Amino acid sequence: MSDEQQTAGPDHEPPPGASTTATWNGLEYVATAGWTVLRKHDKPTAELFSTSYVAPSGDLTRPVTFVFNGGPGAASAYLHIGAVGPHRVEFAADGTMPAPPPRLVHNDESWLAFTDLVFIDPIGTGFSRVIDPKTAADKTAGDAHDPHEYFSTARDLAAMCEFIGRWLSDHGRWGSPVFIAGESYGGYRAGRLTRLLQESGVILNGAILISPALEPAHLSTVFGWGDYEIVPWIDVFPTMAAAAAHHGRSRVFEPGTPVEQVQRAAEEFATGDYASFLARGIAMAPEERERVIARFADFTGLDPAFVARAEGRVRVSQFARELLRDEQRVVGYYDASVTASDPFPDRDLYAGADPTLTAIGPVYLTAVNRLLRTEIGLETDREYKLLNTEVTLAWKNDEAFHYVQATQGAADDFRTGMSLNPHLRAFITHGRYDLITPYYLSDRIRNLMRLDPQVAGRLTVRHFDGGHMFYAWQQSRRDFTAAIAAFVADATTS
Numbered sequence: 001m002s003d004e005q006q007t008a009g010p011d012h013e014p015p016p017g018a019s020t021t022a023t024w025n026g027l028e029y030v031a032t033a034g035w036t037v038l039r040k041h042d043k044p045t046a047e048l049f050s051t052s053y054v055a056p057s058g059d060l061t062r063p064v065t066f067v068f069n070g071g072p073g074a075a076s077a078y079l080h081i082g083a084v085g086p087h088r089v090e091f092a093a094d095g096t097m098p099a100p101p102p103r104l105v106h107n108d109e110s111w112l113a114f115t116d117l118v119f120i121d122p123i124g125t126g127f128s129r130v131i132d133p134k135t136a137a138d139k140t141a142g143d144a145h146d147p148h149e150y151f152s153t154a155r156d157l158a159a160m161c162e163f164i165g166r167w168l169s170d171h172g173r174w175g176s177p178v179f180i181a182g183e184s185y186g187g188y189r190a191g192r193l194t195r196l197l198q199e200s201g202v203i204l205n206g207a208i209l210i211s212p213a214l215e216p217a218h219l220s221t222v223f224g225w226g227d228y229e230i231v232p233w234i235d236v237f238p239t240m241a242a243a244a245a246h247h248g249r250s251r252v253f254e255p256g257t258p259v260e261q262v263q264r265a266a267e268e269f270a271t272g273d274y275a276s277f278l279a280r281g282i283a284m285a286p287e288e289r290e291r292v293i294a295r296f297a298d299f300t301g302l303d304p305a306f307v308a309r310a311e312g313r314v315r316v317s318q319f320a321r322e323l324l325r326d327e328q329r330v331v332g333y334y335d336a337s338v339t340a341s342d343p344f345p346d347r348d349l350y351a352g353a354d355p356t357l358t359a360i361g362p363v364y365l366t367a368v369n370r371l372l373r374t375e376i377g378l379e380t381d382r383e384y385k386l387l388n389t390e391v392t393l394a395w396k397n398d399e400a401f402h403y404v405q406a407t408q409g410a411a412d413d414f415r416t417g418m419s420l421n422p423h424l425r426a427f428i429t430h431g432r433y434d435l436i437t438p439y440y441l442s443d444r445i446r447n448l449m450r451l452d453p454q455v456a457g458r459l460t461v462r463h464f465d466g467g468h469m470f471y472a473w474q475q476s477r478r479d480f481t482a483a484i485a486a487f488v489a490d491a492t493t494s
Contacts (some may be wrong), residue, residue: 187212335467
């Protein structure tokens with residue numbers, strides 16, 4: 001039987017975990033890796049894997065932060081060994097891929113300095129698996145086993161709530177300040193959990209949304225299915241302009257212009273002339289259309305004829321290929337400051353892999369396996385699934401009541417959670433060169449939230465140099481950790 005289909009009776013026991021004691025900058029902690037059995041109708045349904053780092057002081061005033069990534073289908077390794085845990089995989093100072101083999105090094109910027117940490121691998125990622133019932137008699141009547149049960153919006157959120165409540169109970173930590181931190185789709189999770197956790201009885205001190213996909217429906221068109229959309233093209237444009245300036249291809253800004261200045265000008269154009277262009281189509285006078293297309297091309301460093309053929313809707317995949325095409329190089333989708341050689345420069349469409357996700361996957365995978373299996377001592381035959389495309393492809397919106405209903409956004413739940421708890425603080429952050437979840441999506445949504453001054457004063461929005469995993473940049477990681485340390489301190493003293 002494969003590790004995907006572990007049999008389960010009513011009293012299912014998960015595989016044995018592992019634990020070790022270590023020190024980080026003089027702080028003693030216990031690292032524990034293992035599984036928690038999730039249940040439905042009192043029957044075991046899944047084994048959720050997590051790794052925790054806890055200072056064994058018994059001090060309930062010490063915060064605990066639950067950390068997860070996104071995808072959906074991504075394990076927590078990116079944040080775990082990229083920025084937050086006591087060990088990290090070593091990248092170059094500018095976030096570029098290191099020479100093999102990957103090195104696992106001490107992380108001076110670990111959040112362990114100010115909070116205990118629990119890294120969660122959602123079902124289907126990492127070592128987390130759905131449990132297959134042993135016999136038909138073990139199944140609840142009318143509730144047939146679904147191997148993809150957890151690969152859905154609401155069920156996933158329910159599992160996160162179940163695990164966090166269980167962990168607090170198992171470790172006697174209901175008296176501790178509680179934080180959540182999620183990246184990408186994990187940022188979407190964190191936005192919605194800001195409400196759902198509190199409604200389930202877990203009071204939050206803070207929510208940290210990292211490169212969040214706050215409104216997933218606004219992300220789908222930039223890859224080419226959005227001839228009739230407006231806002232996704234607006235959201236990604238400032239990032240394209242920043243990337244062009246970074247690579248010296250902007251025809252609007254001189255080299256060395258601060259990226260903040262580039263972004264402000266690009267945002268003004270995107271929400272002004274460009275938004276009108278997108279909304280009006282051929283109703284706009286030809287000379288006005290030509291002016292907007294020329295300005296778009298100057299901001300992005302692209303050929304005006306190419307922009308005109310694209311009708312001013314340049315997909316991320318096209319931009320990544322075209323910006324440095326004369327050098328036979330492509331820029332990364334997840335970090336457009338990073339470049340790689342184009343393996344097929346003669347082909348019309350880019351046929352290579354993204355250098356800022358696919359290329360770095362083995363780096364994270366090698367390092368997290370070393371951490372769990374060697375440093376912590378976990379023994380398992382399971383494969384650690386860093387990015388599980390089965391989860392991504394099977395993912396469904398189980399909250400929809402009609403086939404045209406898009407996935408519910410996170411902004412409303414986030415706003416509700418902020419209003420439920422007058423002490424809750426939130427932190428939203430992006431990398432400036434991330435083309436996948438562009439920073440301006442969150443900025444624009446924040447500007448539309450109609451937050452009253454009291455709530456707005458508890459929300460911090462700050463962006464850093466780098467891409468989707470901006471913490472791969474040395475200076476950004478240091479600045480990010482310092483900002484979160486101050487954020488946690490404020491959220492536990494006010």
